[in-house]
Every structure is written in structure tokens, then in C-alpha cells.
Amino acid sequence: MSVSGYHVTRTSRAAQAAAVLGAIALVILIAAPWWAGRADLRLIGELCLYLALASLWNLMAGYAGLVSVGQQAYVGFGGYMLFALTIFGGLNPIQAIVIAGVLGAAVSVPVAALIFRLRGAYFAIGTWVMAEVFRLSFAQVSALGGGSGTSLPTGIVRSLADGRSAREALAYWLALGMAVLVVAAVYLFLRSRKGLALTAIRDNELAAASLGIDIWKTKFLVYVVTSALTAMVGGLIFLQKLRISPDAAFSVNDWTAFVIFIVVIGGIGTIEGPIIGTLVFFALRETLADLGTIYLMILGLVAIVVMLKAPRGIWGLIRSRFDLELFPLGYRVRHKQQKGA
Amino acid sequence: MDWVNAIVQGTLLGGLYALFAAGLSLIFGVMRLVNIAHGDLIVLAAYLGLTTTVALGIHPLVALLVVIPAMAGIGYVLQRAVLNQTLGDDILPPLLVTFGLSVIIQNALLEGFSADPQKMDAGALETASFGLGGLSLGVLPVLTFAVAVMVIAGLQWVFYHTALGRAFRATSDNQDIAQLMGLNKAHVFGLAMALSLAVVAIAGIFLGIRTSFDPSIGGGRLVFGFEAVIIGGLGNLWGTLAGGVILGVAQTVGAKIDPGWQLLAGHLVFLLILAVRPNGLFPRVDG
Amino acid sequence: MHDPILDIKGLDAFYGDFQALYDLALHVVEGEVLAIIGANGAGKTTLLRSIAGLMKNGVEQVRYRDQPIGALRADQIAGLGIALVPEGRQLFPSLSVEENLMIGGRTNRKGPWSLKAVYELFPILKERKSQASTTLSGGQQQMVAIGRALMANPDLILFDEISLGLAPIIIKDIYAALPGIVGGGMSAVIVEQDIIKALSVSSRVYCLQEGRVSLEGKSDALKREDISRAYFGIT
Numbered sequence: 131m132s133v134s135g136y137h138v139t140r141t142s143r144a145a146q147a148a149a150v151l152g153a154i155a156l157v158i159l160i161a162a163p164w165w166a167g168r169a170d171l172r173l174i175g176e177l178c179l180y181l182a183l184a185s186l187w188n189l190m191a192g193y194a195g196l197v198s199v200g201q202q203a204y205v206g207f208g209g210y211m212l213f214a215l216t217i218f219g220g221l222n223p224i225q226a227i228v229i230a231g232v233l234g235a236a237v238s239v240p241v242a243a244l245i246f247r248l249r250g251a252y253f254a255i256g257t258w259v260m261a262e263v264f265r266l267s268f269a270q271v272s273a274l275g276g277g278s279g280t281s282l283p284t285g286i287v288r289s290l291a292d293g294r295s296a297r298e299a300l301a302y303w304l305a306l307g308m309a310v311l312v313v314a315a316v317y318l319f320l321r322s323r324k325g326l327a328l329t330a331i332r333d334n335e336l337a338a339a340s341l342g343i344d345i346w347k348t349k350f351l352v353y354v355v356t357s358a359l360t361a362m363v364g365g366l367i368f369l370q371k372l373r374i375s376p377d378a379a380f381s382v383n384d385w386t387a388f389v390i391f392i393v394v395i396g397g398i399g400t401i402e403g404p405i406i407g408t409l410v411f412f413a414l415r416e417t418l419a420d421l422g423t424i425y426l427m428i429l430g431l432v433a434i435v436v437m438l439k440a441p442r443g444i445w446g447l448i449r450s451r452f453d454l455e456l457f458p459l460g461y462r463v464r465h466k467q468q469k470g471a
Numbered sequence: 472m473d474w475v476n477a478i479v480q481g482t483l484l485g486g487l488y489a490l491f492a493a494g495l496s497l498i499f500g501v502m503r504l505v506n507i508a509h510g511d512l513i514v515l516a517a518y519l520g521l522t523t524t525v526a527l528g529i530h531p532l533v534a535l536l537v538v539i540p541a542m543a544g545i546g547y548v549l550q551r552a553v554l555n556q557t558l559g560d561d562i563l564p565p566l567l568v569t570f571g572l573s574v575i576i577q578n579a580l581l582e583g584f585s586a587d588p589q590k591m592d593a594g595a596l597e598t599a600s601f602g603l604g605g606l607s608l609g610v611l612p613v614l615t616f617a618v619a620v621m622v623i624a625g626l627q628w629v630f631y632h633t634a635l636g637r638a639f640r641a642t643s644d645n646q647d648i649a650q651l652m653g654l655n656k657a658h659v660f661g662l663a664m665a666l667s668l669a670v671v672a673i674a675g676i677f678l679g680i681r682t683s684f685d686p687s688i689g690g691g692r693l694v695f696g697f698e699a700v701i702i703g704g705l706g707n708l709w710g711t712l713a714g715g716v717i718l719g720v721a722q723t724v725g726a727k728i729d730p731g732w733q734l735l736a737g738h739l740v741f742l743l744i745l746a747v748r749p750n751g752l753f754p755r756v757d758g
Numbered sequence: 759m760h761d762p763i764l765d766i767k768g769l770d771a772f773y774g775d776f777q778a779l780y781d782l783a784l785h786v787v788e789g790e791v792l793a794i795i796g797a798n799g800a801g802k803t804t805l806l807r808s809i810a811g812l813m814k815n816g817v818e819q820v821r822y823r824d825q826p827i828g829a830l831r832a833d834q835i836a837g838l839g840i841a842l843v844p845e846g847r848q849l850f851p852s853l854s855v856e857e858n859l860m861i862g863g864r865t866n867r868k869g870p871w872s873l874k875a876v877y878e879l880f881p882i883l884k885e886r887k888s889q890a891s892t893t894l895s896g897g898q899q900q901m902v903a904i905g906r907a908l909m910a911n912p913d914l915i916l917f918d919e920i921s922l923g924l925a926p927i928i929i930k931d932i933y934a935a936l937p938g939i940v941g942g943g944m945s946a947v948i949v950e951q952d953i954i955k956a957l958s959v960s961s962r963v964y965c966l967q968e969g970r971v972s973l974e975g976k977s978d979a980l981k982r983e984d985i986s987r988a989y990f991g992i993t
Contacts, residue, residue, distance in 0.1 A: 197566055199507070244742055247749035248701070250562040251505030255697045256745075259738055262694065266735040382690065387574060394567055423578040430574035437567045438556050637861050640852035647812055648848045650832035651841070653865040653910070
């Protein structure tokens with residue numbers, strides 16, 4: 131059998147089509163402050179931030195095998211750093227958010243050193259304990275409002291931009307930019323050698339280790355980077371909310387339960403999954419949230435059913451049916467005569 | 472004397488935490504499952520106890536006769552209908568399914584009972600106390616601790632002196648070969664979860680007598696149980712009792728220093744032990 | 759002519775996508791000792807696992823006493839009187855020697871085997887009955903594994919490579935005990951890599967090669983060259 135008639139490529143027709151559609155969608159979204167109403171703009175911004183959180187959680191859990199139910203620690207940490215750095219450090223909000231990311235990375239190092247001693251589900255609960263420690267600690271800081279929290283001073287809010295619509299547009303673009311940044315970063319990381327190592331770890335840790343991949347170091351790196359970016363997203367979230375309190379900042383429901391739901395329904399261990407999951411989640415929320423507790427029970431039930439019947443999520447079903455990959459990560463062997471494929 | 476009192480109260484509190492932890496430890500030992508909904512099931516048991524005491528007009532401890540079989544039944548059905556499907560090499564399915572379960576239980580309780588704090592009325596038991604060496608000990612905390620010791624002794628007896636215990640140990644060692652012995656592993660796991668939730672029932676009743684509870688406190692109980700297990704060391708039920716005591720003492724001593732530090736003190740001691748003794752203080756060395 | 763106690767026809771077995779047995783057919787006559795030989799990877803262990811119910815097989819592919827058992831669970835098959843001495847012993851590490859034996863008798867089937875009888879067969883086990891099973895030597899562990907299977911008072915006992923990893927003198931002792939085990943009407947299937955041993959204790963033999971039967975015949979009648987060819991798949 132001759133090898134010369136074939137070539138190896140990463141892309142496919144579907145991926146190329148998706149790239150074009152994605153670029154068009156992005157342009158439309160960037161222009162949103164001009165065509166969307168205030169409420170819709172907020173909604174899309176919120177959707178972007180949840181997409182970012184979901185993509186990050188998916189990178190940790192779906193690829194590095196680090197299932198955390200404590201990422202709210204960094205969301206809250208980022209939020210509190212935004213408040214602290216702007217109120218006491220005199221930084222402007224954007225600088226504060228970037229520094230919050232750096233500080234998030236720094237604080238995640240000792241956290242990781244401790245909780246990496248636990249495995250599997252015990253690791254998960256360990257992350258929850260850490261989030262509780264963060265919550266209780268910040269509740270002790272009276273300068274930031276203690277247990278009841280504090281609001282972002284109007285002066286700092288005004289420093290973002292002149293006029294309310296300009297501020298809202300800026301906050302929106304920051305959110306959109308964050309989502310694009312995170313998804314792009316995750317995609318590029320997974321395409322790289324380190325990303326390949328991570329995928330190998332996900333598939334079979336023992337085999338990966340025997341190939342010389344440093345499991346611990348790779349997982350540690352993913353944890354630190356994810357936490358840093360999560361902190362930045364947290365800063366953006368509370369920049370939107372303008373008010374922070376320990377319970378809101380470190381809420382398991384808001385920043386972990388919903389995020390996990392998004393990733394599980396959409397498809398864990400894929401880049402497309404969190405995107406689909408976020409859209410489904412918001413569709414459900416807009417239609418069902420009036421039902422309150424029943425809505426949450428439905429979410430929980432859907433997550434359980436998906437995990438038992440379709441563990442690869444919606445995207446997993448689509449992918450196995452149609453062999454689709456919109457974010458090209460794998461390699462394909464194509465016959466040289468196949469045009470455009 | 473105040474400090475001694477704090478330590479004694481913390482020790483007795485550790486009994487309650489050991490009750491939280493025992494069911495968790497059992498399930499992990501038999502099927503390597505960590506049930507994220509464990510704390511919410513404790514709260515469910517408390518609500519069941521509340522409903523029973525109100526409906527039948529009986530004392531909460533008598534309600535145990537109803538709640539224990541009820542929770543055991545729920546455990547068996549839950550395991551066979553849902554959780555057995557999640558068992559395997561992948562850690563995600565059991566984690567995410569029990570997480571979903573936790574959300575469902577919390578919100579179902581919220582729907583049924585509202586967010587108002589509730590408490591079971593145990594009458595004189597709640598305030599009765601007796602003097603011992605200059606200290607005043609509450610009857611309820613002492614009873615709770617005694618029950619925790621009895622439960623753990625009971626579980627040890629089941630595990631090491633009964634056919635059921637042999638079935639648990641064999642199935643946890645090697646599921647395939649255990650089946651060759653005529654053990655239906657789906658049934659064995661169901662029984663293990665039933666036993667775990669029977670202990671959860673006891674924990675829930677004693678929780679409901681001791682403090683007020685509402686649908687949202689499940690997560691906190693899970694964390695306490697988990698910390699007790701890790702501090703004590705995996706695979707050792709008496710270690711879990713020790714872990715509960717250490718956690719309880721850390722919390723009461725912390726509260727003595729500053730009431731707002733109670734929970735934080737417990738978490739910090741947990742993290743400290745995790746840092747210097749990652750396997751816990753009395754881990755079982757596996758053969 | 760005895761009816762076969764075990765009748766296998768068209769048996770396929772898979773590990774995921776990998777097929778380990780192809781349309782296998784063999785039978786065990788009641789009361790006989792049947793040997794199954796073959797190289798590593800020939801499918802011998804897979805065959806025993808299929809009989810014992812540890813693999814997913816088609817319901818009609820395995821018939822025991824004329825009942826289709828191919829789709830039954832392993833615990834159900836244990837209750838019918840089939841016991842397996844697994845490859846590599848696979849004792850329960852959390853159980854003592856005596857507990858391993860006791861759990862073997864869980865199905866409460868009637869028969870000559872009891873703790874007392876097993877201790878008579880292997881006296882050394884009585885001395886070590888409270889020890890953790892994994893602290894015993896390889897040969898003693900094999901005794902426990904055999905005793906555990908006997909405690910189920912099976913009508914059909916399957917031995918999977920009981921000589922694996924044991925010193926020759928231990929193997930000799932264990933095989934010497936076999937007649938005492940299998941006498942009394944129990945049917946036995948012995949899987950062995952050691953062809954001489956396998957032929958010496960059995961009345962009939964099958965040779966497996968890459969998931970198929972490559973040779974069948976009476977143990978005392980087969981020629982050496984035929985066996986070699988069948989074993990190695992040389993045509």
C-alpha cells in the first residue's frame with residue numbers, strides 16, 4: 131500500500147465552515163452595543179462570562195481530570211481583588227482585573243500544594259473546603275464589608291468610561307473579549323504539545339506517565355492557569371454586579387453548580403461542549419427560571435439523566451453520529467485527490 | 472476550666488461529626504463512591520424525623536424506628552436504580568450524578584418545607600445536664616457521643632463478624648470473583664447504601680434535635696463528615712471517630728477565641744493535617 | 759452414553775472490539791476430567807470465564823444440564839453448581855484464609871465439602887486459618903483457592919492454570935490431591951499450559967489456538983506431533 135497518495139491534515143470542511151460562521155458571529159456580537167437593548171446586552175455579556183467559566187472548568191475536569199466543586203473560590207477571590215485594588219490600591223478596574231488574575235495564580239499555588247494530596251472525589255470535596263475557607267476569611271475582612279459585603283464606589287464605576295451606555299458597552303466588550311480569550315487560549319493550548327500531553331493524561335494516566343509525561347506538573351500548570359483566568363472572570367462578574375458579599379462571591383450554586391450543568395449537558399472534554407451547554411442553559415433559564423426551585427430540580431434531573439444516558443453530552447452525541455470536529459484538534463489522513471476535504 | 476470545658480464539649484460534638492462521617496466512610500470502603508448528596512440526605516432524614524414526630528406525636532428518638540427503615544429503603548432503591556449505573560473506572564459519573572442529586576434534594580425540601588429553620592422537640596432531653604468533676608455535661612451531647620460509639624462498634628461488628636460484612640469486603644476487593652461466590656453485586660451495593668443511609672438516619676435525627684436545620688445546610692454537614700474521615704484516615708472507622716473529635720475540639724476551641732472563627736478553625740486544622748499527614752492520623756494499611 | 763453436563767456451541771467472546779473466541783464448540787461429559795491446553799492468549803481463560811458467567815455471551819451458546827445459561831449472571835451460575843478456581847488464585851485480600859473458604863460456601867449447596875473436609879484435604883490451611891490470605895505462600899494460596907471453590911459443592915469445577923507460578927514440587931502435591939477432589943462424580947475442566955500434567959490427569963483433551971478448537975481427542979491416544987501442531991497452529 132503506497133503512502134505517497136495521502137497527506138495528513140488537522141482541518142476539515144466542517145471546521146473551515148465553522149470558522150467562517152464563527153468569524154461572522156463574532157463581528158455581529160462585537161457590534162451588539164449598537165443593535166441590542168440594555169437588557170439583551172447584559173444577557174449576552176452574562177452568557178459570555180458563563181461560557182468562559184464553563185470552558186475553564188471543562189479544561190480542568192474534562193482534560194486534566196481535576197474535578198473541582200470549588201472554583202467559586204477564585205470567582206469570589208477575583209471579585210474581592212477588584213474591589214480591594216480599586217478602592218484601596220487606586221488602580222482602575224481593568225488594571226485591577228488583570229492583577230486579580232496574577233494574584234489568583236499566586237494564591238492557587240499553595241492551595242494546589244495542599245489539595246493535590248487528595249484524589250478523585252476527595253479532591254473535589256477538598257476544593258469545596260478551600261472555597262469555604264476563602265469565604266469565611268473574606269467575611270472576616272471588615273474593610274471590605276465583612277459578612278454583609280460592600281458596593282463599588284460610584285467614582286470607580288465612573289472611571290470606566292463617560293456616560294452609562296459607554297460604560298455598559300465597555301463592560302460588555304470586556305465580557306465578550308474574555309470569552310473569546312478563554313476559548314482561544316484553551317483551543318491553542320490543546321493544540322500544543324502540552325495540550326497533547328493533557329489529552330494523553332485524560333485518556334490514560336498510567337500510559338501517559340510511562341511515556342515520560344510529568345503528570346503532576348501538567349495538572350498543576352492547568353490548575354494555576356485556570357484559577358488565574360477564573361479570578362479574572364470573577365473580577366468582571368462583580369464589575370457588572372457593582373456589589374459584592376461573601377455569600378454572593380463564593381456561591382456554590384451560581385459559580386459551580388450551573389457551570390457543571392453547562393459542561394455536562396454540552397459535552398465534557400470537548401471545546402464545543404461548553405458553548406452548546408451555555409446556550410442550552412440560558413435557553414432553559416429564560417423559559418423556566420420563573421419556576422424557582424422546580425427549575426433547579428429540573429436542572430439537576432437533566433444533569434443526572436444526561437450523565438447516565440449520554441455521558442458525552444449533546445456535543446458528544448453529535449460528534450459520534452457525524453464525526454464532526456469544529457475546533458480541529460485531531461489529525462486526519464486524507465487522500466491527496468480529495469478536494470477541499 | 473473554661474478551656475477544659477471547651478475541649479470536652481468539642482469531644483462530644485465530635486460524636487455527631489463521626490455520625491455524619493461513618494456512612495460516608497462505609498460507602499467509600501465498599502464501592503469507592505463518594506456521595507456528594509450525603510449531607511443533604513442527613514438533612515432529609517432530619518425532615519423525615521420532623522414529619523414523623525409531628526404526624527404521630529412521638530418523641531424524636533422514637534421516630535428513629537420509622538426513619539431508619541425509611542432511609543435504608545431509600546438507600547437501597549437509590550443505589551440499584553441510579554447509583555449502580557455510575558460505578559466504574561471513571562470518577563466523573565458518580566460525582567456529577569450525586570451532585571445533581573444534592574441539588575434535587577435541597578430544592579425538593581425547599582419546595583416542601585420552605586427555607587424556614589426547623590427543629591425537632593425532644594423535650595427535657597435537650598436541656599438536661601449532669602455534673603462531672605466540676606463540669607456541666609449535657610445529656611444530649613453525651614448520648615450522641617455514646618450512640619456514635621455504638622454505631623461504629625456495630626458497623627465494625629457487621630463488617631468483621633457477619634456474612635454480610637464478608638460480602639461487603641469481598642465485593643470491594645474483587646467484584647468479579649465475588650460474583651463467583653454467588654454474590655449479586657448490584658444487591659450487595661444496594662445493601663451497603665441501605666446500611667449507610669440507616670446511619671445517616673441516626674445522624675439526621677440527632678442533628679435535628681440538637682440544632683435548627685433548613686434545606687441548605689447539607690453541604691456543610693458533608694464537609695464536616697469528609698473532614699472527619701480525612702483527619703482520621705481512610706478505611707478506619709475508629710479513626711473517623713478520632714477525626715470527628717479532633718474537628719469538634721478545633722471548632723469549639725476556635726469559637727472560644729472568637730465566635731466567628733468556629734468553622735474557620737476547623738477547616739484550618741483539617742488543612743494542617745492534610746499538609747503534614749496526607750493519609751490521616753490512623754490510616755488503615757492495606758494488605 | 760452420558761449426556762454432556764456442559765455443552766458449548768457457537769461460542770463467541772469479546773473484550774470490547776477484540777474477539778477472543780470464535781464459534782467455539784466443545785462438551786464435557788458428566789463425571790469426566792477434561793483438559794484444555796493451548797498457548798498464552800489462545801482463549802482458555804476466556805472460555806472458563808464465559809462458562810462461569812463473567813463474560814457477555816449469547817444465551818444458547820452455553821448449555822448446562824440442557825439449560826441455556828449463556829446470558830446468566832455469574833452469581834446465578836454459581837448457584838447452579840459451577841465453580842471456578844480463577845487464574846492467579848485471586849483470593850480476597852481483606853478476608854482471612856477461613857473467611858475466604860466460608861464465602862466460598864455462601865451458596866449453601868449440599869454436598870461432601872465443608873470447612874472440616876477442606877482442612878482434612880489441606881491441613882496446612884487449618885494452621886493458618888486466621889491469617890490474611892495474602893500472607894500465604896503461592897502453593898498455599900492455591901490450596902485456598904481450590905478449597906474456596908470446593909466449598910460451593912459444585913457439580914462442575916473449573917481449574918484455571920493452577921500450576922502457574924508454583925514450584926514443581928508444589929505442583930506435584932496439588933495434582934496429587936486432584937483425584938481426591940474430583941472423585942465422587944464431580945466433573946472437572948482443567949486448563950493448563952503444562953501439557954504433560956494436563957494429559958496425565960484427564961480423559962479427554964481439547965487444544966485451543968487463537969480462539970478456536972484446533973484438536974480434540976482422548977488424552978492417552980493423541981500423538982505428540984499432532985499436539986504440537988495444534989498447540990502452535992502449524993499446519
